[in-house]
Amino acid sequence: MKMSGAKILLECLRREGVQHVFGYPGGAVLPIYDALYDCTEIEHVLVRHEQGAAHMADGYARATGKVGVCLSTSGPGATNMVTGIATAYMDSIPMVAITGQVRTSVIGKDAFQEVDATGVTLPVTKHNFLVKRTADLPRVIAEAFYIARTGRPGPVVIDLPLDVSIDQIEWDPESYTQNVDIPSYRPNTRGHELQIKKAAQAIAEAQRPVLYVGGGCVAAGAQMELTELSERTNILTTTTLLGKGSIDETHRNSIGMLGMHGTAYANHAVNNCDLLIAVGARFDDRVTGKVDRFAPNAKIIHIDIDPAEIGKVVQPDIPIVGDVKLVLQDLLKHVKPRPWSSWNDQIMEWKRLFPLLYPDDGKLYAEYIIEKIGEATDWKAIMTTDVGQHQMWAAQYYKTRRTRQFITSGGLGTMGYGMPAAIGVQKAFPDETVVCLSGDGSFQMCTQELMTASVYGLPIIVAIINNRSLGMVRQWQHMFYSQRYSHTNLEASPDYVRLAEAYGAVGMRVAQPGEVVSVLERALAVRDRPTVIDCVIPTEENVYPFIPSGQTVEQMMIRKDLEQLKAKVHTDSEVWSFADEERVLEQYVETVEKNQ
Amino acid sequence: MATNISTAMLAQLQQRHTITALVENHPGVLARVSGLFARRGYNIESLAVSVTENPDISRMTIVVGGDHLVLEQITKQLHKLIEVIKVVDYTEQPAVDRELALIKVGAEPRHRNEIMQIVEIFRGRIIDMSDKTFIIEVTGGSEKLDKVAELLGAYGIKELVRTGIIAMARGPRTA
């Protein structure tokens, strides 16, 4: 059959199971848009800025586990997508980004809207292709999808010159094969048997083990295996920001997130453990702080599909290269049950000493809003976030029940990610409740995509945690720059309610805790358009716990008013002071030493 | 300043490794490899690229500085590039390595005999001459080339170019 490159592209996408493409047209992709005009099987979502397209494809991929697809024209279209591609790259998200390119005959001649897209995206893609002949297109697309979704997932760019889309060639669609073989690319998925046995042995011998679980567990779809491991061995489990939901956070074995803004108890647990089992986590500096003081007394098991992650930051005692799901399945064959231990009691004690709490003083706080969102949706809503304080509060207070339910930019920390990501999620799951928790700063980075949500009638709820400030930066200025709040004031901002309405969305405002539930109820009832809720909170709030970057657990800052807050909550229990904490720790270390 | 660098750091920097990467002979592969080194802060001392017995495959010989942990990361990161087929470290196995230098040196008639003797001793060749200069070709290990350059320095080196090391395992083993 004679087909144009553009038609071949769509046919291949269809064969890859692609149902949605997020994109924006332009000269270099006109033939593709012409082919899309009467393509019924692939829905194209017209965005308002190419960065939005990339974030939508990314959100779609994080929610579904499938490869997200975005499309832009050459030049500025391609460069606009770069932030979105880099966001996906840092968090190992499978994505195929198609960029138009000028005709092959003028490449390198500074043609109109020419940019070296493969050059620009080289450091932020798993791989990229410049297609020079239409005949190569089917192979390239198959390889791109294969590379994006296998091994350590990541974004792949296909740069497609205009003439390659136009040219017609003889091609049999049936000849398309999805699973290609690339001899130089064969990821290892099965863990080494001997290493797995060693790991099982280490687990049996450990007195103070902790599971440290990351995005690799999400990518592998190994929530069941991980939970089974935690339950069978009674090893308490902390996750990274990107590993959230790998174990149900309401499970008694979950101790929440670790790291810079992680729970104090998770950080104390890691700091004092004698075995750290890292499952698809990459020892990011937001997690480790000062690396040589991270889990200082622990033997380390490191499970990761990417051999280069092993030894990149820490030298593990037992490295296992493989897919988390397969490795855990094999590990479970060797791991014996362990009872609930006094070590676990110790961690629970830390949890009692340093709970996550916020004041109940009549003011509206982000933490409260997040909890109410959870309660109103039975903790089933898929939450996306932007970047900043609100993101960290969401990580702490949104009790994620499953993987792919908490969607956030971790590695790149891209402000503006949240709303387009929510759009991608809602496109994948039209019937789910999708909430984007945003900040007033972040929201203004991709506001234009509210129009996209509106046009497609997507009922996403955007809760803007409005502190009239670039809160997270302000927090650092507060703590480390003598409260010199240089350029973090956002008092001058639009009226978000009217802005929402201007975009055809529902706009609401809430400033009192008493109003939150009813406002949420109203928002949840809207199913045909987006809702923006302007949540007005105090400016001065800081996120705690907080381990300043490059520091250790010893420098962890806890809310100053934690004791008072605890006194209110645990009226029936003893109230601990910080001096008590030291005593408890000392006692604990003594008993552990005695036992050894 | 040397005073800012500890002796341990110096020792690390001074560790040299010769690695060979077999890569798909595609345009852009060199950019991927050199980009990787730049991005991750690895320190390339020399890099030589050419096609192999198989025209679809190119061979890169890279001399890098760093300790074994750095080398391990380099090897793994190279492997991650889709177009890299194989990476071999020649540091710990019997291998031959060679480099070629072309040296344009001042050659006044009164010095010519001395220069020719040096060239002779190091089994080099004079491949071009003018009334004032020679071009000398020498092959060998890097240290030998350093030595030749040093000796010829006395006569004034006008121009010097070195290919960078290429290496091959001894015996029947192939990369």
Ligand SMILES: Cc1cc2nc3c(=O)[nH]c(=O)nc-3n(C[C@H](O)[C@H](O)[C@H](O)COP(=O)(O)OP(=O)(O)OC[C@H]3O[C@@H](n4cnc5c(N)ncnc54)[C@H](O)[C@@H]3O)c2cc1C
């Ligand atoms: C303002 C801000 C504050 C932050 N604070 C914190 C914090 O306090 N705590 C925190 O945890 N994070 C925090 N982060 C996020 C942090 O920057 C990192 O993004 C995050 O910690 C990385 O998570 P991860 O280790 O799970 O790695 P990921 O980036 O999710 O990497 C996953 C790892 O798993 C591997 N992998 C992928 N697929 C598989 C598979 N199938 N099988 C096996 N392995 C696989 C990959 O090779 C990779 O090594 C913060 C971010 C921001 C923006």
Ligand SMILES: Cc1ncc(C[n+]2csc(CCOP(=O)(O)OP(=O)(O)O)c2C)c(N)n1
């Ligand atoms: C694109 C981008 N620019 C700058 C930053 C640096 N930065 C990190 S958090 C933050 C403030 C975020 O403010 P806001 O969205 O209002 O959230 P808040 O911290 O107030 O909850 C900034 C500017 C970033 N992460 N991303």
